[in-house]
Amino acid sequence: MKKYMLRNKGLLAMALLFGTIFSVGSTLVALILKEVIDVSLSRDMSRFVTIVLQTAVYLAVLGVSYVLYSTLSKKFICKVTRMLRNDAFGGILKKNISDFKSVNSADYLSVLTNDVKNVEENYVNPILLCLQNIIVFISSFAVMLYLSPLVTLCLFVAILLLIAVPSFFQNGIQKRQDNFSKKQSGLTVAIKDFLSGFEVIRSYRMNSSVVKIFEEKNDTVYHAKYALDKIVAAVEALSIMLGIVVQCSVLFVSAYLIITGKITAGALVALVQVSGTIVVPIQILSQNIPLIQGSKPIIERLNTLVNYHDRTFTGTMCPTFKTGITIKDLRFAYAKEQQIIKGIDFTFKKGEKYAIVGKSGCGKTTLINLLTGYYDGFEGEVLFDGVDMRKLDIAKLNEMFAVIHQNVYMFDASIKDNICLNKQIKQIDLQRALNMSGVEMFLGEEKSLDTSVGENGNNISGGQRQRVAVARALVQGKPILILDEGTSSVDMQTAYDIESQLQKIAELTVVTITHSLNPELLNGYNQIIFMENGTILETDTFANLMSAKGPFYDFFSLKK
Numbered sequence: 048m049k050k051y052m053l054r055n056k057g058l059l060a061m062a063l064l065f066g067t068i069f070s071v072g073s074t075l076v077a078l079i080l081k082e083v084i085d086v087s088l089s090r091d092m093s094r095f096v097t098i099v100l101q102t103a104v105y106l107a108v109l110g111v112s113y114v115l116y117s118t119l120s121k122k123f124i125c126k127v128t129r130m131l132r133n134d135a136f137g138g139i140l141k142k143n144i145s146d147f148k149s150v151n152s153a154d155y156l157s158v159l160t161n162d163v164k165n166v167e168e169n170y171v172n173p174i175l176l177c178l179q180n181i182i183v184f185i186s187s188f189a190v191m192l193y194l195s196p197l198v199t200l201c202l203f204v205a206i207l208l209l210i211a212v213p214s215f216f217q218n219g220i221q222k223r224q225d226n227f228s229k230k231q232s233g234l235t236v237a238i239k240d241f242l243s244g245f246e247v248i249r250s251y252r253m254n255s256s257v258v259k260i261f262e263e264k265n266d267t268v269y270h271a272k273y274a275l276d277k278i279v280a281a282v283e284a285l286s287i288m289l290g291i292v293v294q295c296s297v298l299f300v301s302a303y304l305i306i307t308g309k310i311t312a313g314a315l316v317a318l319v320q321v322s323g324t325i326v327v328p329i330q331i332l333s334q335n336i337p338l339i340q341g342s343k344p345i346i347e348r349l350n351t352l353v354n355y356h357d358r359t360f361t362g363t364m365c366p367t368f369k370t371g372i373t374i375k376d377l378r379f380a381y382a383k384e385q386q387i388i389k390g391i392d393f394t395f396k397k398g399e400k401y402a403i404v405g406k407s408g409c410g411k412t413t414l415i416n417l418l419t420g421y422y423d424g425f426e427g428e429v430l431f432d433g434v435d436m437r438k439l440d441i442a443k444l445n446e447m448f449a450v451i452h453q454n455v456y457m458f459d460a461s462i463k464d465n466i467c468l469n470k471q472i473k474q475i476d477l478q479r480a481l482n483m484s485g486v487e488m489f490l491g492e493e494k495s496l497d498t499s500v501g502e503n504g505n506n507i508s509g510g511q512r513q514r515v516a517v518a519r520a521l522v523q524g525k526p527i528l529i530l531d532e533g534t535s536s537v538d539m540q541t542a543y544d545i546e547s548q549l550q551k552i553a554e555l556t557v558v559t560i561t562h563s564l565n566p567e568l569l570n571g572y573n574q575i576i577f578m579e580n581g582t583i584l585e586t587d588t589f590a591n592l593m594s595a596k597g598p599f600y601d602f603f604s605l606k607k
């Protein structure tokens with residue numbers, strides 16, 4: 048957090064400068080009071096008029112200072128939270144895919160909204176308040192010392208009490224703030240889940256059970272917030288009570304000094320007034336310091352995002368793809384002792400087309416994910432042009448692949464924007480991609496390139512989404528295209544049209560995971576990779592595999 052404050056130090060300094068003018072100025076009101084009372088008791092009219100005029104100018108300066116302080120401090124808070132949110136979002140985008148997926152996306156949502164708001168309310172704002180009140184405190188203390196050293200001494204003892212007592216609550220507040228943030232996150236996760244599953248909820252009549260779960264989660268948020276508010280309320284009440292005790296003590300000691308003839312009536316009023324401007328800052332400090340301390344776990348959570356470094360792949364070499372990708376004795380397990388990929392050797396040559404087939408759950412997607420740098424915990428080697436993947440810059444390596452899954456993600460933008468992804472694409476390249484992907488086929492009277500696809504592409508069909516995704520991959524000029532059942536949502540003829548077009552692009556390396564065994568299409572692939580139980584059982588052209596009458600032949604015959 049310090050770095051955000053330092054980055055805005057000019058703004059902070061200006062806010063504090065006007066805050067200081069206002070704070071010191073408002074403390075000196077006590078001296079005006081003393082003067083007015085003493086002058087009125089001595090019936091000095093001309094001095095009184097001078098004081099009234101001076102006070103008017105003085106109050107105008109105070110008003111302007113406060114407006115400037117308030118505006119600048121609000122700007123400072125907004126800037127700090129904006130930077131924090133930007134950096135946290137940037138940190139999320141820096142994550143490698145497996146780290147990203149290890150956290151529910153609603154958790155990220157909660158961090159970027161609830162946690163940033165918490166930090167604003169319970170950290171940045173209180174820090175500014177504390178800084179301003181420290182200045183008020185110092186100037187009030189100086190005025191009081193000037194008015195009466197004895198009263199100042201009594202006040203000092205009482206203040207120690209005022210500071211010490213609320214600090215006992217610090218740990219409790221910290222725990223409750225952390226718990227509240229976690230419960231908020233849990234609720235956000237549930238809300239996102241339910242809204243995403245809206246159609247399932249409606250069609251399976253899950254309303255009452257979903258409402259019950261929602262209410263339970265909402266209850267836990269309520270209880271967590273109430274538990275936090277209770278302890279904050281206790282600190283506030285305690286500090287207000289102690290403040291009143293302090294002010295009473297000042298009043299009694301000052302009254303004693305009047306009785307003994309040590310101070311004037313004006314000084315008594317001034318002392319009571321200034322004791323208020325001493326007590327209030329202490330109350331504000333004692334209420335806000337536990338909040339600042341309590342925000343630590345939330346700030347740590349944000350810091351882990353802001354300072355995220357990919358510790359899985361630390362290579363820095365720039366990947367190339369001139370000859371191909373070679374896999375040597377590749378082994379991988381999601382959970383210990385349960386190997387999913389069990390020793391695979393294979394070479395994907397540049398420009399060739401591969402179809403991976405095999406029973407559901409045999410490890411096809413896992414193999415592809417290992418190829419594209421999803422997971423680092425594998426044994427064996429994945430070599431790009433002979434260089435081990437672990438030595439390569441993983442972000443640059445990710446850029447070489449276009450992966451099209453069964454469920455394609457669409458941004459809530461036009462068809463064209465979803466294809467071009469905010470990049471300038473030459474009209475000729477766009478036209479070629481529209482043609483090869485089959486997007487052209489559904490553009491016409493009803494839909495154009497400027498048609499909005501809606502949230503997650505809801506305004507176009509699943510097949511149309513997949514065609515947009517293929518066009519997207521083609522215009523972005525990726526050398527390797529992976530279709531993980533990427534044409535499963537289009538009809539057989541369209542799938543054939545798209546895949547056969549892709550097979551014709553000489554420079555493009557295509558790896559398709561497919562369940563639809565269309566002989567004409569399979570014939571167009573250079574190699575069929577037949578997987579079973581985490582290994583490659585057979586690999587060859589479709590024609591050779593069929594004539595070999597091995598495991599692939601049996602699988603193919605059964606599927607037909």
Ligand SMILES: Nc1ncnc2c1ncn2[C@@H]1O[C@H](COP(=O)(O)OP(=O)(O)OP(=O)(O)O)[C@@H](O)[C@H]1O
Pocket residue numbers: 381382387405406407408409410411412413414
């Ligand atoms: N993230 C994960 N964590 C734990 N296990 C997983 C994970 N992803 C996949 N698996 C398991 O790994 C095995 C292989 O899954 P994978 O998705 O690679 O198979 P697949 O051949 O692509 O299946 P399908 O054809 O049904 O898509 C399955 O048993 C699956 O349950």
